[in-house]
Amino acid sequence: MTRLYNGIVKENPVLVLLLGMCPALAVTTTAVNGLGMGIATTIVLILSNLILSLLRDYVPAEGRFPARILTLAALVSVAELVMEACCTSLYDALGVYLPLMVVNGLLLRDAETLEPGESALDGLGKGLGFTLALTVLGALRELLGSGTIFGAQALSNPIGIFAQPPGALLMLAFLIAVLNAADFGHKRRGWAFPSENPDEQEEGKQ
Template identity: 50%
Template sequence: MFLLNKCIERLYNGIIKENPTLVLILGMCPTLAVTTSAINGMGMGLTTTAVLVMSNFMISLLRKIIPDKVRMPAYIVIVASFVTVIQMLLEGYLPSLNESLGVYIPLIVVNCIILGRAESYASKNPVVPSIFDGLGMGLGFTLSLTILGALREILGAGTFFGLTVYTEELMPPVSIMVLAPGAFFVLAMVIAVRNKIIRGRKTAAEAGCDKIDCGHCGNTACAGHKTGSAE
């Protein structure tokens, strides 16, 4: 039961609490570069997820064997091996996606999300939780990139996963959304919406305090609007 709870906690942590894109603001290079469409964002996210899970598994498995002085070079060699395998599979079975993602697939080797999880979690924890940590972080990264890619594709091209959503006669596409400035704008918008939702939930929870005199309360979340509170 403890192990199950630990695994669920790692999934929640990666997808919601410490989402690598929307909370930790990591992996910005592929995030801004490849999210011109939903399929590219999902492809990049799932590719990174596969590497994360496998590298976390191997690093956790070898954590007591790898000498501390050479741990970073060892991590890079492990990650690079898995990236090479994934790239060869993409070239063989999904050549169009491999061509779309281009140089950003080899750059997964130095993605700070993967090296960060290897250093901060996989190298210090057992195998199973490390696998779920990589899976949670990867799914959080995939979800973020897919949302960004979908929004940019809909607004900038009028399509969603290649399917037409609206025509130019109905609404001209905002072409800047599929360019570099659009990536920054959409990312900022998604982060703002996410923070607004999380802050709203925290405010709702904190507003249920038992303070009577709001003038002497350090909690400004409810702004003195609690029923029966003194101004």
């Protein structure tokens, strides 16, 4: 339970850890795109965490990063084919950002030190947090930028800039500022340098 809460609120990948910026900013032009990207990422994250934590006894420490990349590349290729077959319009909307999931900072984190069950749960929590952030970001941008919400007309005078790339940055800045003001994550959000985030440091990636 704590793990789920942590993933969604305290360590929200986008709003607190600031990981996975690329899909979070690029595909959130509509709520549906954000939701679709979030769900796809969640499924891949849970599966990769599960597979890698089951394999952890057989993979030596220096082989972890290659093992993770290979697993992710295989899973994402499958996800791509499934999505192309099942929901073509979403597949077209996500475009190049779907295969780019492989190098999403969120999925490159090491979680195989955990027990398989815990690791999958950690993936579920982080994935849900990611989905939530992307959906909220997408819904707000869709509402302000194109005047619709999940495709339904809601606003008569949309502000075009929010549907454009700068709008993504503005909206994310605004969301994080609101969370900062409410002190929701009990943590100042920012890109520290050198990175304080253990999994962004060198050791895990060798």
